[in-house]
Amino acid sequence: MTGVQADLSVVFIGDNRLDGAAAASLDEADRLDAFGADVAATLAWAVGAGAARGHRRSLAEDWAFLAAVASRDVGAARILEPHLDALDILDQASRDGDDVDLASIQADSESSWGVFAAEGAGTRLEARENGSGWMLTGTKPWCSLAQHLTHALVTAWVGDERRLFAVALQAPEVTPHPGPWHARGLQQVVSAPVDFHTAPAVPVGEPGWYLRRPGFAAGGIGVAACWWGGALPLREALVQAAQGDGADQLSRVHLGRVDAALWTARLALRSASHPTEGLATASHPGALAARVRTIVAGAVETALAESARALGPLPLVADEAHARRVADLGTYLRQHHGERDLARIGADVAEGRGAW
Template identity: 30%
Template sequence: MLALEAKNPLLSDIKSAIENIIFTGNQDSSRWLITDKLRHEILKILISYSDKIPHPASGTEGNKENKSRTNSRTLIRWQILAYVASIDLTIAKWFESHLDALSILHELGCEKAAQGLWAIWAAEGHPLSYQQGKVSGTKAWCSGANIVDHGLMTYRDKDGQAQLLMVDMHQNGIKIDNSAWQAVGMQATDTATIHLDQVVASNVGAANAYLERVGFWHGAAGVAACWYGAATCLASYLISAYQQKPSDYKAMYLGRIGTALAVTQQYFHHLAELIDTEPTQNHELAIRQLRSNVEQIAREVIEVVGQALGAAPFCNNPHFARLSADLSVFIRQSHGAFDLQKIGELSSMLASECASKLASDDTSYFINRQGNIWQL
């Protein structure tokens, strides 16, 4: 962790500020409990750092000690999200949405966002009507509905085009209904259905700009960083258990998940560098693959750590129990089989493009390689 913080001093500052309030009163670092009051105190600290956290695809920054080395600014962002997720996934859910909303505004040309907590609510399925600067209708799956100051909401206009609205949540005509949210995992996220009646709102960007911008997929990778951060924290409990009482079976389980996490860690680094060096590309295939991989690893970590440690941490350790329950729900923000279908389609398209290029450049080489997109 020390090497990581040396490369990411912003993370070090955030970590110090947060852990200063978490462990006030010498709270046991292995059994600490996140209360609602503590969540909001931590969120307030995080919001104060918002303007310092890089947007995705914002390039690299120099290393003062070694100017020949640079740090990926996208990776800096993901490391912060992963750290927040290791503390509490409710906070991570709110803060990731807040940062994503700010990056959306930045990408669409709205440079000065209002102060406070932001969110992006993009689930479709309920109709919204926007006429003469006012929106009416229903928006579901809105996390942080009662605490957010400003929301970005998607809707489809009469021509079926995707539009984005900016809504000040502190005005009349807004009713928030939490009754449908019966979750056990992610229970504290304040996820609600919002009913709007002639609420003042303003359009952001051109039609379909929200979906078509390259940052749509860059932001999706940030969610995967949250999943990964929580999974690595759960895995760290197995490291501690093995160090306190070594056994062959604990070592075997640790080797299994440690290998998977290490490979994924390197893919995060690779993809962050790719996004920063090719910021005009959306990297959809690579990001879909990353998300699918992290979802699989998160499920594996929950299962394997449980097999290694038994029921005790699920029953006696409030942080472990909450993180496990929350992560099981949060990874369902993945779209499972649909994501795999899209990965297959995009892989086939990439193979066709590679084959076409190889055929036009060097026919004999194409015949030898056969357009294999995974060959080393």
């Protein structure tokens, strides 16, 4: 993307630079040893970044911040994004008039959060209310960093509907699994099942609120902003290759393809973040979010494929940061479901939910 600095210290999605709190958080990240690789240190940084950013932010600022973190380290963005998403969910619940009793599960401004909403065959997490409150029983799959986090927002079944609950993960009634996790990308971000044995929990919103809330689509695009930011250094590596001695037309073809793809992805993010024409006023925000995620995922896939062809095997075996970025992005991108997500877009359009 034309105009992105070589050090990627500034990432633009909208028209404005990141505010002072976000810039200060990025400066702190640049001073951290093993940023993204050291889970405890990165989580502590994420908690501080979440506390510093405040509540009045634009989508463009949020997504640019996530992208800027991912440009530094994809693993760090994977750690940060769900924590910020959880804070946004809790803030939205408060604005909707839901007084969530976080003190009852010992959650405060120092808590680190995950969001566990996946379902899996053969597993089911159920919530029941007894005389002393709500209790969670069962197994939740794909719980990222559950062994490290203090708290999580978890979807559980109440009859035939899913409802969101806040729960303390360090409680004796909660048992995170250490695996299986044989990933080569995002090795440090273990995503494994968690068993809940009548664990005390606090409801967040009414049944179905989590999926219906306006911020659900924005959270999905936030993940895409991480993918996009994580791919920007691949473009920069192609710029350097195209400027090097002996660079030929092919090096410029690879760069051109990646530049055009990532530029298109930026335009999609920018359009969705527009305060009057984007996600905030969309009649069907889920359809818009699906389009943006698909465009961004395609652009990042292009960046991975073209950089592999252009740069060859050397950086994959001799450049630790590049090799880790490629592996991390490959794993992170699997949160996009490819043709299944395209089918959902097609269904939205066919059923009248995808007007331009």
